Amino acid sequence: MKKNALYEINFATNTITVTKRFLAAASQIGTQEYATMTELRKLQMPITVREIHRTKQETRWGYERMEGFLRHVVDSEHYLADYATVKESCGYMATWGWFKKTFPKYNMLPEMDEHHRILILPADYQEDEDSVQETA
Numbered sequence: 001m002k003k004n005a006l007y008e009i010n011f012a013t014n015t016i017t018v019t020k021r022f023l024a025a026a027s028q029i030g031t032q033e034y035a036t037m038t039e040l041r042k043l044q045m046p047i048t049v050r051e052i053h054r055t056k057q058e059t060r061w062g063y064e065r066m067e068g069f070l071r072h073v074v075d076s077e078h079y080l081a082d083y084a085t086v087k088e089s090c091g092y093m094a095t096w097g098w099f100k101k102t103f104p105k106y107n108m109l110p111e112m113d114e115h116h117r118i119l120i121l122p123a124d125y126q127e128d129e130d131s132v133q134e135t136a
């Protein structure tokens with residue numbers, strides 16, 4: 001089914017696929033969609049509603065949330081200085097990219113030190129490979 005098509009007739013599977021918007025408009029007597037639906041029903045094929053496949057969208061953090069995270073990181077002064085440089089010179093998308101690259105596990109439960117600061121693993125740290133090397 002094409003992206004903007006309101007309905008599609010598939011003779012191979014003997015079905016008619018419609019969108020939710022088309023179905024809602026076809027429920028109103030006197031509309032063009034109602035007339036079209038009447039014609040489609042005359043074909044005596046099963047009518048199904050198209051499923052929308054959406055990708056999971058990433059939730060972006062705002063400046064305040066990133067700064068709050070950085071204030072609680074071990075060696076926070078260093079990271080805050082880098083963050084301020086990127087923020088001032090590059091804008092939001094570059095800052096968000098830097099943050100995700102520097103803290104790839106930002107959305108996971110953090111490990112804390114004795115002073116309740118977040119311990120940061122290097123961005124290139126790979127837990128699976130290290131555990132395999134220790135056991136070998």
